[in-house]
Amino acid sequence: MTATLSGRSPASAPTPASPASQPGRAARRRAATTPTAMLALLATLVVLSLAWGAFGGWVASVHSSAASDMLAVDEPLSLDARQLYESVADADVTITAALLASPRPPLAPLQRYQHDIATAAADLARIRAGAGGGNQSLNAALAALAGGLPAYAGYVADARAQYSLGYPLTGGSFLQVASEEAHLVLLPAAKTVFTQQNAALTAASGQATGLPTVIAALVLALVTGFTLYWTQRWLARRTNRVLNVGLALASVLLVGSAVWLAAGFLAARSDLDRGIGQGLRPAETLAQASIGVQQIRGDAVLNVISRSGNASFSDDFLATSKLIGPGTGTLLTTAATAQAPGGQAAARIKAAEQEATAWYAANAGVYRLGVAANYAAERNMVIGTGAGSSAAGYTALESDITQAIAADQATFRSAASAGASALSPLEPVVIVASLLMALGCAWGLSRRLTEYPLPGRLGKG
DSSP: OHHHHHTSOGGGSOOOOOGGGHHHHHHHHHHHHHHHHHHHHHHHHHHHHHHHHHHHHHHHHHHHHHHHHIIIIIHHHHHHHHHHHHHHHHHHHHHHHHHHHOSSOOHHHHHHHHHHHHHHHHHHHHHHHHSOSOOHHHHHHHHHHHHHHHHHHHHHHHHHHHHHTTOOOSTTSHHHHHHHHIIIIIHHHHHHHHHHHHHHHHHHHHHHHOOHHHHHHHHHHHHHHHHHHHHHHHHHHHHOOSOOHHHHHHHHHHHHHHHHHHHHHHHHHHHHHHHIIIIIHHHHHHHHHHHHHHHHHHHHHHHHHHOOOOSHHHHHHHHHHHHHOSSTTSHHHHHHHTSOTTOHHHHHHHHHHHHHHHHHHHHHHHHHHHHTTOHHHHHHHHHOOSTTOHHHHHHHHHHHHHHHHHHHHHHHHHHHHHHHHHHTTHHHHHHHHHHHHHHHHHHHHHHHHTTSOOGGGTTOO
16 A cells, blocks of 8 residues: 555665675775875975975075175175275374374385285275175275275375475374375275174174074974874875885985984084184174274374364373273273183283273373473374383284284184084085985875775776
């Protein structure tokens, strides 16, 4: 009766699926999805491997290039900038003192003056060739030096001709004009160049030792490592194989290259930090002290020529001497505290601190003689070479500072060379490892893929 009312026979009613057939369907469904998942994982791992090589290699390249540029470009340009200032300052003091001593100065100071001018011109040419064109302040200073050096040399030549004819080297003379050109144009421009080159050197040192990009690279390595680990666990569950040689090899390469990058960078950073802290920074501080010493010496010589009775030179001397030191927070003391104990630089700075105090006393006496209008005694005190004179104290002090700077520069170059050497092999190691990782991932997963029929053939037969 039921069959007649429904219009269907009992044989046409749907038959419930057999419990025994459900595991078979699940197995076929899994067999259909596993190759697709493997292909997705293969693409992901290859991309991550290549990304690790590209980004990790770029990070290594940036740090290695910054360390090499700091050693081969920025530090030499900073040295050229300091020598440029020293050459201009020494040229002015040398020729002025020589002409104040005699209308026909001996050959030695004239040769020294000419050597200073030639050295300044050569340093200027190297800085202009190596400096970038985007810094307007630096470009303006370099232009002022390029035009000012020939003008200064011309004023000196006029002063020598004027003095040989019997004209006095007092206020309004060509010698005063030349010295003012040095103090008002050349030396401020040279100091700007020195400051700008030091800033570039500091930026390069920060780039060589910076942590953010290295940390980002290691984070990428962790992400890649986690993906490799998860993939191997997934394969072990799906294929009942504990070890996948290709993925295991890729994991070993990742760990090795990441550890190499981290260890190499940390070793390089340690060397670079030591070179910067115990060499570069104290050398820069001493260079600033040297500039201050030359400024005091040049002002004293110019004051002898001008005979103006102006107190500005004396005030500048007091302010600059307090900046140079010795004393807490001064340039000499700051440089001394950064030195490695027992080093050559530390000994030279200690001697410079003692000489500076005696030299300041001599300069104070120079200005007292100027106030008293005792110009002959002031002149002898400034250009004389006897014990206790301003010239003798300047020579001893500047010699010790120069030797300390040279020792600090040697410390920096030694440590920076070691740091640059530690960074140089990192880029090829990371890149080669990443390429082998990509090949290992492709090989390891493709072997598993060959165990499954192609997706278009699933379910046939």
